[in-house]
Amino acid sequence: MKFTKMQGCGNDYVYVNGFTEKLSPQEKPEIVRKLSDRHFGIGGDGVIFINPAEEADFEMEMYNADGSRSEMCGNGIRCVAKYVYDKGLTDREDITIVSAGKIKYLKLTVEGRTATDRGHVTMVQVNMGQPVLAPMEVPVIAEATRETPVGPAVVDAPVTVDGEKYRMTCVSMGNPHAIVFMNGVKDLDIEKIGPKFEHHPCFPNRTNTEFVEILDRKNVFMRVWERGTGETLACGTGCCATAVACVLNGLTDEEITVKLLGGELHIKWDRTANLVYMTGPAKIVFEGEVDPYSV
Numbered sequence: 001m002k003f004t005k006m007q008g009c010g011n012d013y014v015y016v017n018g019f020t021e022k023l024s025p026q027e028k029p030e031i032v033r034k035l036s037d038r039h040f041g042i043g044g045d046g047v048i049f050i051n052p053a054e055e056a057d058f059e060m061e062m063y064n065a066d067g068s069r070s071e072m073c074g075n076g077i078r079c080v081a082k083y084v085y086d087k088g089l090t091d092r093e094d095i096t097i098v099s100a101g102k103i104k105y106l107k108l109t110v111e112g113r114t115a116t117d118r119g120h121v122t123m124v125q126v127n128m129g130q131p132v133l134a135p136m137e138v139p140v141i142a143e144a145t146r147e148t149p150v151g152p153a154v155v156d157a158p159v160t161v162d163g164e165k166y167r168m169t170c171v172s173m174g175n176p177h178a179i180v181f182m183n184g185v186k187d188l189d190i191e192k193i194g195p196k197f198e199h200h201p202c203f204p205n206r207t208n209t210e211f212v213e214i215l216d217r218k219n220v221f222m223r224v225w226e227r228g229t230g231e232t233l234a235c236g237t238g239c240c241a242t243a244v245a246c247v248l249n250g251l252t253d254e255e256i257t258v259k260l261l262g263g264e265l266h267i268k269w270d271r272t273a274n275l276v277y278m279t280g281p282a283k284i285v286f287e288g289e290v291d292p293y294s295v
């Protein structure tokens with residue numbers, strides 16, 4: 001099976017062309033776990049299959065490193081855009097990608113174009129759609145604490161995790177996020193607290209958790225514990241959810257730069273249209289071939 005290792009802000013996945021490489025749905029979770037292993041496999045935060053689609057130009061089928069599915073992946077979708085352009089599956093610079101039934105709209109920045117070279121994608125802007133705040137839809141089992149212009153939401157709500165009191169804001173960008181504002185994020189023992197949030201009983205589908213420090217009205221620093229993977233160097237949907245949470249808590253402007261362990265993402269929550277835009281890089285690390293049945 002041919003694969004391409006790609007990363008967006010250090011959030012790295014193994015990308016497989018589902019037009020040509022066929023695996024059955026039953027065998028995928030086990031193969032994903034093995035390929036994602038950083039010692040015995042290729043190594044990555046998970047595996048993403050790029051498939052044909054009817055309702056959009058392409059489909060993204062996303063798996064975490066533990067073999068679980070996610071509805072959406074912000075860093076992944078930018079890499080899918082680079083993959084399909086750079087490998088000639090599309091000539092367009094405006095494309096649509098569907099993930100778990102939701103269509104996203106992407107604008108590709110192409111550089112290095114010459115008379116004989118169509119260039120390659122360096123940056124991608126994604127219209128990530130509307131943030132979802134209704135507790136049942138995030139989902140989070142908690143009373144809404146705030147009536148926002150887009151409905152009731154869990155904002156700055158108390159939660160006790162592993163015996164400690166935290167305050168969280170819950171946002172879905174298709175996948176669930178709990179955002180916790182705090183100081184000292186750089187030194188946080190995320191390996192200890194991350195799994196406790198992920199498996200807390202108030203999150204019926206588990207959760208991704210963002211630990212966020214406000215730097216100023218336009219910049220925040222964030223570390224993330226991802227559902228199904230653990231700490232990663234960046235999370236695109238997590239940055240979008242964080243931008244929404246920052247505004248709901250009155251902490252930043254609507255347009256921010258999120259500084260991550262693996263880079264920076266630019267996020268804008270257009271509140272008039274209620275749409276979140278994410279802009280960031282996508283890179284190919286290496287290409288390879290693997291026997292998925294012998295890892």
Ligand SMILES: N[C@@H](CCC[C@H](N)C(=O)O)C(=O)O
Pocket residue numbers: 011064069070071072073074075076175176208226227228229232234235236237238
């Ligand atoms: N890294 C991703 C999110 C991947 C999925 C997440 N772990 C989940 O289970 O929802 C991103 O860039 O958004």
